[in-house]
Amino acid sequence: MPADLVRLVRHGEVHNPEGILYGRIPGYHLSELGHAMAARAAESLQGHPVTALYASPLQRAQESAKPWSEAFGLPIVTEERIIEPHNWFEGTSVRRAVRHPRAWVQLRNPLRPSWGEPYRSVEARMLAAIDDAWRGADGGEVVMVSHQMPIVMVARSVKDLRLPHNPSNRRCTLSSITTLRREGDRFVEVDYQEPARELLESAIDTGAV
Numbered sequence: 283m284p285a286d287l288v289r290l291v292r293h294g295e296v297h298n299p300e301g302i303l304y305g306r307i308p309g310y311h312l313s314e315l316g317h318a319m320a321a322r323a324a325e326s327l328q329g330h331p332v333t334a335l336y337a338s339p340l341q342r343a344q345e346s347a348k349p350w351s352e353a354f355g356l357p358i359v360t361e362e363r364i365i366e367p368h369n370w371f372e373g374t375s376v377r378r379a380v381r382h383p384r385a386w387v388q389l390r391n392p393l394r395p396s397w398g399e400p401y402r403s404v405e406a407r408m409l410a411a412i413d414d415a416w417r418g419a420d421g422g423e424v425v426m427v428s429h430q431m432p433i434v435m436v437a438r439s440v441k442d443l444r445l446p447h448n449p450s451n452r453r454c455t456l457s458s459i460t461t462l463r464r465e466g467d468r469f470v471e472v473d474y475q476e477p478a479r480e481l482l483e484s485a486i487d488t489g490a491v
Contacts, residue, residue, distance in 0.1 A: 285419035290460040293346035294319035305372035319457040319478035324349035326477035333422035336361040347427040363411035364428040367399035401445035
């Protein structure tokens with residue numbers, strides 16, 4: 283029996299004192315706040331029939347999936363297709379890097395985008411992974427812990443919006459939950475929640491972030 287719902291969960295805050303674009307660089311783990319945010323996201327669905335749990339192979343996603351695993355007694359299935367896209371600017375402070383002439387060629391086509399994995403590629407692999415998880419479920423709800431850009435690609439795709447977009451306008455905060463339901467031959471978005479918003483806002487207000 284396919285899943286009733288698929289929940290796309292973004293990881294919590296990452297320890298990144300250098301303020302770089304870490305992308306797929308190994309070793310970037312959740313901060314103390316990030317662990318609290320991930321726990322809050324899992325707590326928000328306590329009592330729901332979560333029957334399967336998937337996570338990107340990156341450390342921050344695996345750590346964000348752990349509270350779900352503990353809360354619902356599920357193993358974490360690593361799903362390569364929901365990983366962060368590769369990006370030419372990995373390891374740099376993007377605001378500083380884009381000022382260098384060497385980087386300008388990477389910005390030549392923001393509609394693709396030319397600096398990393400094409401939007402269409404991210405959309406295709408994400409939807410394929412979601413479809414497989416939906417079909418392979420034993421009913422109930424599936425949780426998939428991923429990253430901002432891949433989740434945004436899915437959200438825009440199911441709403442028939444253009445995939446190219448302004449990254450500063452993405453609606454996918456840390457530890458947010460974007461919920462999909464299958465209707466006919468496609469997925470539709472039926473809910474969006476930010477269960478850890480108060481934790482993040484409090485940290486910002488106190489200067490902890």
